[in-house]
Amino acid sequence: MGEKLKEILKDGALAADIDLTDSQLDKFEKFYEHLIEKNKVMNLTAITDERDVVYKHFIDSIALIKKINFDGKKVIDVGTGAGFPGIPLAIVTDNAEFVLMDSLNKRIKFLNEVIEICDLKNVTTIHARAEELGRDTEYREKFDYCVSRAVANMSTLxxxxxPFVRVGGVFVSYKSGDVTEEIELSKNAQKQLFCRIKDVIGFSIPNTDISRSFVVFEKKKELNKKYPRQGGKPKKSPL
Structure with missing residues (x-):
């Protein structure tokens, strides 16, 4: 089983112009095995087929490193879920520091097991809600990059x-398909949160018909203290 996964992953990564080392392939394999094992008892992913996990989770997560250099940077993955894109990014960029945040404690426990099994020295986790942690001075405006593959309205995201991104830092939202309308609707949020679109990078996951967009926002100045609003407001009434 292992050789097949590694083969699919190595080929898929090369198609995305990423050359994975044997050590990285081992870590992805361990991550996959633990994900599938734990998925039997808790809901981590609806995607379980080897090839699908490789392309729709692993390759999708790491494709960003061809566009953005995370070397030596501090990165937070907000709403990481089963560890996407944070864990794959951490496996391929071992000299960047990653914080994985999720509001569900059992997911955090799973991620801590993955970190141990894969021997990831550059990853820590935190169980929190984004609108609360974003007000915590230890995390507020402390990161070079924020990434999120969470499914939410752009203004909410x-x-x-x-709030986690330092001035001059960048937030990258992983999105499916055409994002024109969503970007248009987020203009007020961009204005209120002192950020603006730096780039929209379209790409196709190799060997699939799946198209993706990385929407890249740059933070221009320090945030007003009232953001993020608490009590679920970013979701209930987006800016």
Whole structure:
């Protein structure tokens, strides 16, 4: 089983112009095995087929490193879920520091097991809600990059994620398909949160018909203290 996964992953990564080492392939394999094992008892992913996990989770997560250099940077993954994109990014960029945040404690426990099994020295986790942690001075405006593959309205995501980003830093939202309308609707949120679109990077996951967009926002100045709003407001009434 292992050789097949590694083969699929190595080929898929090369198609995305990423050359994975044997050590990295080992870590991805261990991550996959633990994900599938734990998925039997808790809901981590609806995608379990080897090839699908490789392309829709692993390759999708790491494709960003061809566009953004995380070397030596501090990165937070907001709403990481089963560890995407944070764990794959951490496996391929071992000299960047990653914080994985999720509001569900059992997911955090799972991620801590993955970190141990894969011997990831550059990853820590935190169990928290984004709108609360974003007000915590230890995390607020402390990161070079924030990434999120969480499924949410762009305006909501901006309010969750921009508070973590230092001035001059960047938030990257992983999105499916065409994002034109969503970006248009997030203009007020961009204005209120002092950020603006730096780039929209379209790409196709190799060997699939799946198209993705990385929407890259740059933070221009320090955030107003009222953001993020608490009590679920970013989700209930987006800016």
């Amino acid at each position: 901006l309010e969750y994620c921009i």
